[in-house]
Amino acid sequence: MKRALLIVDVQNDFCPGGTLAVKDGDKVVPVINGIMDKFDLVISSQDWHPEETVHFRKWPVHCVAGTQGAEFHPGLEADKIDLELLKGTDNKDDGYSAFEATNASLTDFLQENNIQHLYVCGLATDYCVKASAIDAVTQGFHTYVITDAIAAVNVQPGDDEKSLQEMYQKGCVLMESTEIQ
Template identity: 55%
Template sequence: MKALFIVDLQNDFCPWGALPTPKGDVIIPVLNKLMDKFDLVLASKDWHPEDSIHFQKWPKHCIQGTKGAEFPDGLNTEKINKIFLKGTGNKDDGYSAFEATNENLAEYLKQNNVDEFYVTGLTAEYCVKQTVLDALKNGFKTYVIKDGVEGIYQNEGDVEKAFKEMEEAGAILLTSNEIK
């Protein structure tokens, strides 16, 4: 079974948000087009409490129950089968979707016989990369859909470095046009 996974495509990570990814919204049409090609469509959300120590490193973003934590308008959320919440405690960062607290992602994928895990979302250098690396550690054949991923671009070359690190760890990089 093939699963499409959307990492943290939330208002606060879009260009208008509290922790903006400069082109975070350009992946929305790509993801909407891909959804029908998968057996399962899953997503993660950063879901931080207001008093999270995570905000010592980053601006406040994706606070539980706020507009910033919601999916952006335009994303076809009706096709999303399950949402995994991460960073829910005040002492956890929750970079990887495999750190979700509402459900164990690895167990969920195994219970649903997922053997191909396709990752998209925000941001390449942090949550996407960590989710991909954890998927590989959990034994899933993992793909990264490059035109379905955007970076925060804090430092020059970070996005390319993240893609390289994911590929060297065993992820297969491809574009949305290559998915049948």
């Protein structure tokens, strides 16, 4: 049974001090670093927005391609990542899901490497993590969301809990990092 870890958008702009900081976003980094070695493959996604995009009508400017804000959090052990996916690169879309990457096909990569089980973590629970996890289920992968390795934007109070419930209802397994063997 081959399995992969998908690290969603653990980037400077989503961590404290960033332009779209997720409360406690940096606290996912040590949890993620602690589990990377348990997987056959490690994949990451990064928002990689153009300077002008419809996405910035909804959100503050963040993760502009090539900027410090778009880089991985400096504590993330990025050297362990096998595939880096860039998303949100078109100025006409949001690019929430890692399955919308423009530089590679996540589905093809997982299938070519015989991955059936995909574990999802990162930022933010209520947007990019949720979109990526639900797309993984839709694509036929056994999908697990690592609840102590995610953090939410919570535009509305309780968005994190609603998102977890939605992912569960769509077929994701919710689990803690300590449950990963």
